[in-house]
Amino acid sequence: MDFTLDPDLRDLRQSVGQAFAKLDAASPLTPAGRQDAWRRVAELGLLDLGPDGLDPVALAQVADELGRTRIRIPLAETVVAWRLLERLGPAEVRATLLPAISGGTEIVALAHAVPRAPVGTAAHGVRAERDGADRWVLTGSKEPVPYAGWATSFLVTAVADGETRLFLLRRDEAGVEVLDYDTHDHVGAGRVTLDGAPAAALGGEAGTALAEAFAAGAAVLCAEAVGAMDAALSLTVDHLRTRRQFDVTLQRFQALQHRAADMCIELEMARSTASYAAMALAADPADTLAVSRAKVQVGRSGRLVGQNAIQLHGGIGITDEHPIGHYVSRLEAVEHAFGGTEIHLRELARALDTDASVELLT
Amino acid sequence: MHLSEVDRAFQLELRATFEQVPWSLREPIATDASLERETLVETHRLLHEAGLAVPHWPVEWGGRDWTPMQLHLWDYEMHRAGLFGPMATNTNLVGPVVHQFGTEEQKRRFLPRIASLDLFFCQGFSEPEAGSDLAAVRTTAIRDGDDYVVNGQKTWTSLAHMADWIFALVRTDPDAPRKQAGISFLLIDLRSPGVTVRPIRMIDGEAEVNEIFFDEVRVPADQLIGEPNQGWGYAKFLLGNERVGNAQIGHTKLRLSYAKRHAAEPLADGLRPVDDPGVARRIAELENQLVALELTALRVTGGSVDGRPDPASSVLKVRGTQLQQAVSELIMDLAGPDSSATYAGEESGIPRWARRSTGTYLNLRKASIYGGSNEIQRTIIATSILGL
Numbered sequence: 001m002d003f004t005l006d007p008d009l010r011d012l013r014q015s016v017g018q019a020f021a022k023l024d025a026a027s028p029l030t031p032a033g034r035q036d037a038w039r040r041v042a043e044l045g046l047l048d049l050g051p052d053g054l055d056p057v058a059l060a061q062v063a064d065e066l067g068r069t070r071i072r073i074p075l076a077e078t079v080v081a082w083r084l085l086e087r088l089g090p091a092e093v094r095a096t097l098l099p100a101i102s103g104g105t106e107i108v109a110l111a112h113a114v115p116r117a118p119v120g121t122a123a124h125g126v127r128a129e130r131d132g133a134d135r136w137v138l139t140g141s142k143e144p145v146p147y148a149g150w151a152t153s154f155l156v157t158a159v160a161d162g163e164t165r166l167f168l169l170r171r172d173e174a175g176v177e178v179l180d181y182d183t184h185d186h187v188g189a190g191r192v193t194l195d196g197a198p199a200a201a202l203g204g205e206a207g208t209a210l211a212e213a214f215a216a217g218a219a220v221l222c223a224e225a226v227g228a229m230d231a232a233l234s235l236t237v238d239h240l241r242t243r244r245q246f247d248v249t250l251q252r253f254q255a256l257q258h259r260a261a262d263m264c265i266e267l268e269m270a271r272s273t274a275s276y277a278a279m280a281l282a283a284d285p286a287d288t289l290a291v292s293r294a295k296v297q298v299g300r301s302g303r304l305v306g307q308n309a310i311q312l313h314g315g316i317g318i319t320d321e322h323p324i325g326h327y328v329s330r331l332e333a334v335e336h337a338f339g340g341t342e343i344h345l346r347e348l349a350r351a352l353d354t355d356a357s358v359e360l361l362t
Numbered sequence: 363m364h365l366s367e368v369d370r371a372f373q374l375e376l377r378a379t380f381e382q383v384p385w386s387l388r389e390p391i392a393t394d395a396s397l398e399r400e401t402l403v404e405t406h407r408l409l410h411e412a413g414l415a416v417p418h419w420p421v422e423w424g425g426r427d428w429t430p431m432q433l434h435l436w437d438y439e440m441h442r443a444g445l446f447g448p449m450a451t452n453t454n455l456v457g458p459v460v461h462q463f464g465t466e467e468q469k470r471r472f473l474p475r476i477a478s479l480d481l482f483f484c485q486g487f488s489e490p491e492a493g494s495d496l497a498a499v500r501t502t503a504i505r506d507g508d509d510y511v512v513n514g515q516k517t518w519t520s521l522a523h524m525a526d527w528i529f530a531l532v533r534t535d536p537d538a539p540r541k542q543a544g545i546s547f548l549l550i551d552l553r554s555p556g557v558t559v560r561p562i563r564m565i566d567g568e569a570e571v572n573e574i575f576f577d578e579v580r581v582p583a584d585q586l587i588g589e590p591n592q593g594w595g596y597a598k599f600l601l602g603n604e605r606v607g608n609a610q611i612g613h614t615k616l617r618l619s620y621a622k623r624h625a626a627e628p629l630a631d632g633l634r635p636v637d638d639p640g641v642a643r644r645i646a647e648l649e650n651q652l653v654a655l656e657l658t659a660l661r662v663t664g665g666s667v668d669g670r671p672d673p674a675s676s677v678l679k680v681r682g683t684q685l686q687q688a689v690s691e692l693i694m695d696l697a698g699p700d701s702s703a704t705y706a707g708e709e710s711g712i713p714r715w716a717r718r719s720t721g722t723y724l725n726l727r728k729a730s731i732y733g734g735s736n737e738i739q740r741t742i743i744a745t746s747i748l749g750l
Contacts (some may be wrong), residue, residue: 047704113699115711117630124630143711144703184566184704191710245495255737303691310727314493314735315518318728319563325565325724332720336699342640 001361005061011063011249017068019044019148023362025067029186037071042104046075049082050098050164056216060223060278067227070326072187072230074107074147076220076337078298081155083213088166091313097153097168108168109151110143111192112210119339121164123211126194128160128167128201137175138167141193148190149180156192156199157206166206167199184332185326186320210242214290220283222274222291222298225334229267229302232309232327236260239313249329250312252306259312263305277359285356289351292344299341302331363429375437376414380443383408388444391616394718396568399428399524405446406479414440415478415567417449423461423473430609434660441612449650451483451521452476454603459547459596472549484517486550487597494738496531497542497594501576503532503586505719510534510548510586512556512579518732522559522572527551547593551586555685556580566721567705591645601734602671609731610683616651617689624696624715635696648688655681672744676739683736689731691727693750696720 005013019040019199027033041047046054046062054062063075078101085097085108101105114125126140138158145154154176156167169176175197180190203209237260240251250256273294306328310317316326335341367371387405390397408413416427418433428436440447457476461469475481492498501514512532522528528550538544552559556579561569588596609674612696622645625636635641662674694701697716704721730736744750 049431081510104677114630115700115713116627118633119698122525141711144699144706146702173543179709181703181710182705183702184724185702187702189706191704191706244491245498247495253737255740307687307727311730311735314486314731315571315728316710318724318731320565320567321564328727329565329724332694332723333702336694336701340695340698343636345640346638356641 001276001279003066003272008290009058009061012058013065014046016046016062016339018064019187020065020069020071023071028069028071030233034071036194038107040071041073042102042318045102047078047104047198048102049079049103054104056278056281059220059337060274062221063223064227064230064274067224067229067330068231070186070323072185074109074150074187076217076224077146078107079220080110080213080217080276083216084110084155084166084202084209085168086204087209087213088206089140089168090202093202094170097286102132107147107294107339108153108155111148111154113144114140116188117228119343121207121214123157123159123164124208126156126158128165128199131198134197134201136167136234137196138169138194138199139196141191141300143191144183145192146187147188148178148192149188154192155202156194157210160201160348161206164207164210165204166202166209168202169199171196175246183333185329187333188282192282198267211284211288214338215288216281216285217272218295219277221337222270222277222294225298225302225331226274227268227273228330228334229263229270229305232305232324232331233260233263233267235324236263236309243314256312258329259308263308266301266304270298270305288348292339292347294328295339295344295361296341298325299335306331328354365435369431369435372432373439376436376439377443379412379414380439380445382473383445384445387446391444391446391613392620393714393715394722395650402446402449402524403482404480404520405450406452409445409448415479416453417452419457419473419477421462423457423469431660438612446716448577449479450604450607451485451525451526451529452479452481454482454607455485456549456714457598458603459600459641460587461592462599463592463596465588467584467721468587469727471527480606482521482524482526483549484519484522484525484528484552486519486522486528488516488518488742491519494735496597496734497545499531499533499545501530501532502536502547503534503548505583506580508583510583511641512548512550512576512581514576516574516576517562518572519572519574520570520732522552522574523561523569525552528574529587531593531597534586534593536730538591542594544591545593545597546590547587547596548581549578549587550579550581551727554579554581557676565727566723568721568724568725578648598671602675604733605671605675605739606659608729609655609659609678610686610729611652611659611678614682614686614689615656617653617693618645619685620715621645621689621696622649624693626658641696644692648692651681651688653686655685673742676742676746679733680736680739680743686729687723687726690723694723 023037117124128136131137151172175195177193183189192305243250279324280287313324316322372710416424419425460472502513503510530548532548534546535544560573562571597694607657628634696717700712700716701720702714703717
């Protein structure tokens with residue numbers, strides 16, 4: 001296990017960091033600002049996720065830089081869609097759709113979640129029925145679908161002949177209705193209602209593919225959260241250095257120093273496990289347990305770092321007018337995406353008996 | 363613990379009264395909706411007409427001479443029924459200051475209108491440079507004939523956009539040797555020329571706090587409560603009462619009962635979140651911590667007695683806000699992926715409690731910051747209780 005970056009990755013990270021900083025300084029939260037960001041990401045080749053494109057370790061570098069900004073683009077969601085299409089998509093779909101995704105012209109959102117449904121890989125809420133030999137129609141609804149307002153196509157999980165399968169359909173297809181709304185972290189989500197919408201079936205039973213695709217997406221989000229925590233901690237440290245109360249700067253109060261120190265410890269734990277998850281997936285995309293380890297640590301760290309960042313900022317920390325709240329909000333969204341802390345802890349608990357102890361270096 | 367027969371009858375009578383309050387006034391609390399001015403004012407008016415807005419005040423100003431247990435039951439039953447309660451800025455903050463420190467003339471002039479909410483007050487304490495260091499307030503009130511002329515800025519003023527008046531800490535003696543010495547407690551009509559109120563958009567999209575700017579605002583000198591330059595003592599008295607209110611035990615208990623209900627509703631696969639032992643233990647732990655806090659609140663009165671704050675109020679404030687935040691965190695986690703849909707409308711298939719859960723969680727980060735941050739409370743505990 002080598003945590004040092006090779007020169008190519010360092011260069012990638014630097015150029016991506018510079019590009020994101022420029023976009024973040026513009027208007028990251030407007031629709032036009034977001035589209036600029038997406039175009040730029042495509043131009044930089046960051047959406048080529050094929051064998052010659054970005055691997056999980058490189059993606060983690062990009063995501064870490066993204067996390068330092070208020071830019072909200074579907075990087076992790078695109079990784080999930082790509083992995084699913086790559087694995088289960090028919091050849092002609094892969095030949096046309098994947099290049100369009102990496103070119104930034106197609107955004108494929110995964111429509112999987114259903115209100116008050118358990119988190120996992122089983123499909124809920126949408127039923128697929130055969131309509132002729134090779135045609136399917138979908139009925140039901142999915143929500144919340146991240147980036148629903150922006151997507152050009154949806155990958156929908158549905159129950160077909162009793163099993164969970166994946167279906168691809170275009171947003172402008174008949175029988176597709178999208179109600180989109182903003183989320184607290186300004187990613188945006190929506191309700192996708194399908195009323196006999198025609199869709200193409202992908203591969204067979206989708207459970208394993210979904211689990212591995214979710215792990216790939218979660219690893220990207222873990223790295224994004226590390227970038228967000230890093231940014232939140234450095235804003236907090238700046239605040240402690242400059243804000244004066246009781247005739248001194250806040251950094252003079254040991255109780256506050258210790259809170260910042262705890263944030264630092266949590267951040268480093270998160271950074272290590274997020275890097276580990278990316279490396280583990282690069283070696284074996286089926287190593288979902290490594291991602292669960294990172295997801296638990298990043299979830300716990302994100303909460304402690306977020307809560308303390310606001311506390312140490314005081315009142316301005318809970319206004320929409322200060323950037324710190326945006327990072328905290330994003331950390332919460334990451335926590336609940338692709339299985340929250342408790343869900344991944346359950347996975348780790350289930351695997352307790354597998355080994356006498358966790359062997360990281362094999 | 364059994365209540366005496368008298369107290370039990372008292373409790374049941376209050377319960378029946380509060381359950382008769384129209385559902386429209388209780389629903390916003392039950393469903394986490396935004397609170398409208400109308401709801402707050404109408405709730406207060408109903409309570410006041412029933413003699414239930416200021417039972418803790420001196421009898422001559424509308425108090426009921428209840429025992430501490432009866433006051434506890436009153437507060438508890440109000441929350442249990444999902445009532446917002448009387449406006450605390452009026453009944454717990456400015457009212458007690460006026461009857462403790464005001465002149466007879468000020469009591470006669472203000473207390474009835476404070477009790478009835480004819481004057482809806484907001485609290486003008488914090489300033490951009492005076493947060494935890496409250497005694498650093500810079501807003502000045504300089505005597506000019508029969509008036510004080512006020513200049514400066516307040517911030518984080520809750521509900522100022524709904525309020526009619528503000529009670530403010532102002533500096534009346536800029537040359538005082540200690541910064542605490544030159545402060546006074548002034549009541550100001552927000553419609554006075556020179557007052558500007560600007561709502562601040564919060565992290566959850568709501569605008570519940572404001573900045574207030576005072577530009578050459580003339581305030582009649584008889585609206586300065588008690589003595590000039592004694593305001594810091596009055597403020598400390600007020601803060602003791604505020605801390606107890608900030609503990610929000612009844613409200614947290616209500617929210618935890620909602621959390622238990624959400625955890626017991628089957629998900630799409632028929633399983634209930636509470637069937638997960640991790641979830642069940644987490645709820646049980648919070649419920650037990652809340653029991654300990656409620657017992658503590660029954661054991662120590664807190665608040666301000668004989669014009670001085672009881673440091674035990676800091677214990678209630680710290681633990682109460684911690685639990686308030688922990689319960690909001692639990693509800694957000696129970697909502698899971700549904701917790702992201704903050705700005706979805708009623709057409710969404712996600713229940714409102716889940717949609718609102720992250721906004722509420724983020725919003726409640728304020729609880730450990732306002733009313734004297736929890737760091738300030740710990741310092742009070744260390745110095746005033748432990749003598750460190």
